[in-house]
Amino acid sequence: MVSIYSHSRLSLLLFAISLPLIGITQTSPIHHQEESTTETAQFLARFAEARKQAGDTQVPFHEKRFLPFMDNALETTGTLAFHPPNCFRRKVDRGSLTVCDGKTLWIYHSTLQQVEIYDLNRTPFLSDTLTAMTATLAAVQLPALFQCTVRRNTNGTATLFLIPRRGALRKVISKITLVLHPDFTPSQLEINSREGDRTLTTFGEESRMRFNANTFEFRPPPGTSISRPLAK
Numbered sequence: 001m002v003s004i005y006s007h008s009r010l011s012l013l014l015f016a017i018s019l020p021l022i023g024i025t026q027t028s029p030i031h032h033q034e035e036s037t038t039e040t041a042q043f044l045a046r047f048a049e050a051r052k053q054a055g056d057t058q059v060p061f062h063e064k065r066f067l068p069f070m071d072n073a074l075e076t077t078g079t080l081a082f083h084p085p086n087c088f089r090r091k092v093d094r095g096s097l098t099v100c101d102g103k104t105l106w107i108y109h110s111t112l113q114q115v116e117i118y119d120l121n122r123t124p125f126l127s128d129t130l131t132a133m134t135a136t137l138a139a140v141q142l143p144a145l146f147q148c149t150v151r152r153n154t155n156g157t158a159t160l161f162l163i164p165r166r167g168a169l170r171k172v173i174s175k176i177t178l179v180l181h182p183d184f185t186p187s188q189l190e191i192n193s194r195e196g197d198r199t200l201t202t203f204g205e206e207s208r209m210r211f212n213a214n215t216f217e218f219r220p221p222p223g224t225s226i227s228r229p230l231a232k
Helices: 007-022 037-054 124-137 167-172
Strands: 032-034 057-066 074-083 087-092 097-100 104-109 114-119 146-153 158-164 173-180 188-193 198-203 225-227
Touching: 037 146, 037 158, 124 167, 158 167, 167 173
Parallel strands: 114 225
Antiparallel strands: 032 146, 057 074, 057 198, 074 087, 087 097, 097 104, 104 114, 146 158, 158 173, 173 188, 188 198
């Protein structure tokens, strides 16, 4: 079975999965004040502490994906769960389920009765993407991974602009813009890809949770077709 996702599409999907949990973007208000380098470093430190305190979280989302060759956006809704440092579960309503336990990534398509399995220890490009992703989830190492600019907005939010510095991220993502509430809970996410795609995700209220370990495991239902697209 041929993989539904190309390498670049899968990397972009992983970031779309993860970034909602760290806080996020909407169009920046007209009036703003750009932070200095010192103020940016202080902001990122507070950001990291807030995400550390958040622990297990779950948030509903409404996503719009704009593709260059389509007139109308593709819209989906669902929920996203995260357990630090590197476990997540993204369920699209009436659609796919993506689960990661930090070592294995599963993408299950219920309508097709197919699951794709990726061993992260054997897929360096995915492993590198996930390493950057989970660092972003915890709001750590951001200056090493991205060029970071922070702007304070008059409505109390802060806009964080992220430009990938190196590696697999630069091949997939051109820009990420985050608008954070004062308590660093999520509002919206916008990701611009190198291929011209734009993904805009709006989030509901973030909930603090306490997940069981099996929340981030996946066992294919009987009759499911299993593939390992990037296995050597």
